[in-house]
Amino acid sequence: MKRLNLLVGGPTDLWPESLSNGQVVGDFIGIDRGNLHLIKMGIDPVVAIGDFDSLAAEELQLVKEHVSDIRQSIPEKDDTDTQLGLKVAFDEYDADELVIYGATGGRIDHFLANLWMVLEPRFEKYAPRIKMIDQQNSISFFLPGKYTIDKEIDKKYLAFVCLTPMNSLSLYDEKYRLTDYHVKQPTSWASNEFVGPQASFEFDSGVMCVIQSADLN
């Protein structure tokens, strides 16, 4: 079970505590300024990706001193740096799990681009291996099938976020249930909850995003 992490450029104040405290398990791929954040935390990324346009000369120098594998991207490219990160993680590093940090908050066009990567045909098969984690949201992805998931102890809400239309969605044992429901357009069933320590659901087509979240004190 090989876990990799990807740090992209979202607001650092939304990072989960585990990242701020440097307690995340596994190697990191850094995207652009994310590499600086990692190096300052004492973590040398295994790969640094970015155009690095926004970095000062001495910042770029620091990245070069700490990262042996630097992939300089060009801004007028087809792939975003985060898409390049996914390709490196899965095609080159065979990640079994890729946890993306810094994917939320700030610019919403960036967040939605991150969220919808799993809908691209080339990445869809990797969807079940991708997670996005911030301070109050834990996001995972599912392809058609039947699943039982575990409640995260620090989360209260359970959302079924249908990224696409979907056939035969059933929520079997949650606070609010559905049976063989046909989802006609992208829909976020927010604020559902676990009844016990686990929850089961099933669907026949489309891509499901499950978000466990908590209110912030």
Added chain:
Amino acid sequence: MKRLNLLVGGPTDLWPESLSNGQVVGDFIGIDRGNLHLIKMGIDPVVAIGDFDSLAAEELQLVKEHVSDIRQSIPEKDDTDTQLGLKVAFDEYDADELVIYGATGGRIDHFLANLWMVLEPRFEKYAPRIKMIDQQNSISFFLPGKYTIDKEIDKKYLAFVCLTPMNSLSLYDEKYRLTDYHVKQPTSWASNEFVGPQASFEFDSGVMCVIQSADLN
């Protein structure tokens, strides 16, 4: 031209300055705790919607003293409070423009539920009248057609966020252009830019979300 505003419960630190400074034009509909924020700013909402479960007794009393039209919702309902807000704004108040504040940040299931309201058949016709504004994002919605939009002076980036598959998308005069492009799945074309003070685009099907955004200093 009747402008209404809706304040929902997202993080207050993401509010745009115009709201924090109390300079927003038009009446407000408050959702749940949003009503308290408004009253504390000296703004009495024309309608207050919510289950108000999370409000202390004296907070609810304050809302009752300041708002004559209170719609108490029940948590186990089909519509979210924000959906109820849309119905009130358009069906009862005939809003020509509805600006939603507090719709971003915090819990992502809430944000996506807010974003995707315009895809519901009952609300789709209102999409062109809805805006969502936060500190660094200005979000608007478009139904099939040809449009020319104005650059907001405090924004740098222009994103074409296809909420659905889409036929014949053309971006005519932006930094990155497209011609008759078939969008196969929800896609956020982030980080495009205006070349001049305006930008033109056209598409034949689906729902387009346009986001103007800025980096945060």
